[in-house]
Amino acid sequence: MTYNKYLLLAVNTIRLFVDAFTVMIHKNDIKILTELLDLEDIKVISHRLDAGIGIILQTESKKLDATCPNCGTKSHKLHQNHRHIIKDLPFGEKLVFLEINRRQFKCRKCKKPFSEYLDFVRKKRSYTKRLAHKSIQEVLENDIRSVASKGIVTTEEIERMLKDASEELPNLKPLNLKRLGLDEIALIKGKGN
Numbered sequence: 001m002t003y004n005k006y007l008l009l010a011v012n013t014i015r016l017f018v019d020a021f022t023v024m025i026h027k028n029d030i031k032i033l034t035e036l037l038d039l040e041d042i043k044v045i046s047h048r049l050d051a052g053i054g055i056i057l058q059t060e061s062k063k064l065d066a067t068c069p070n071c072g073t074k075s076h077k078l079h080q081n082h083r084h085i086i087k088d089l090p091f092g093e094k095l096v097f098l099e100i101n102r103r104q105f106k107c108r109k110c111k112k113p114f115s116e117y118l119d120f121v122r123k124k125r126s127y128t129k130r131l132a133h134k135s136i137q138e139v140l141e142n143d144i145r146s147v148a149s150k151g152i153v154t155t156e157e158i159e160r161m162l163k164d165a166s167e168e169l170p171n172l173k174p175l176n177l178k179r180l181g182l183d184e185i186a187l188i189k190g191k192g193n
């Protein structure tokens with residue numbers, strides 16, 4: 001074996017070790033991030049940190065099927081992927097964004113596609129349920145403007161969260177909500193004009 005060939009072999013061997021090590025570290029990162037995210041049936045598949053934006057986690061459902069809301073039949077037949085970005089609870093001072101995939105499955109019984117139900121985010125919302133709950137809690141403890149000023153959620157999003165919450169929680173006293181929430185929004189909107 002010539003010296004050059006020997007060198008090439010050595011370099012390639014080292015490269016293989018480095019690659020294996022990188023994959024190992026990456027797998028551990030993913031496992032830890034999935035544990036930290038702590039959303040049922042959801043795993044993190046990649047992550048990146050953008051200094052200007054925050055932490056972006058690409059996520060995926062661990063489930064391979066979904067139940068048709070129309071007839072209750074389980075379907076494995078993927079129709080389309082619908083990826084979008086939503087906000088989640090911040091991690092320290094970093095904003096956290098989740099790239100989620102609300103898959104469409106095709107029901108073999110109804111012969112129609114349907115969107116899967118995701119437990120942690122309502123349909124057509126740009127934030128997780130737990131971010132909504134946390135923001136509402138903060139609003140009720142403080143006021144909408146101070147919560148919005150933190151730059152995580154906007155006053156419009158808080159308004160939407162409060163409306164959703166009042167539908168979800170019929171026991172929540174409407175008087176309280178009016179006093180602490182909607183009046184405050186009207187005040188802010190009035191000032192904005």
Ligand SMILES: [Zn+2]
Pocket residue numbers: 068069070071072073107108109110111
């Ligand atoms: Zn169906």
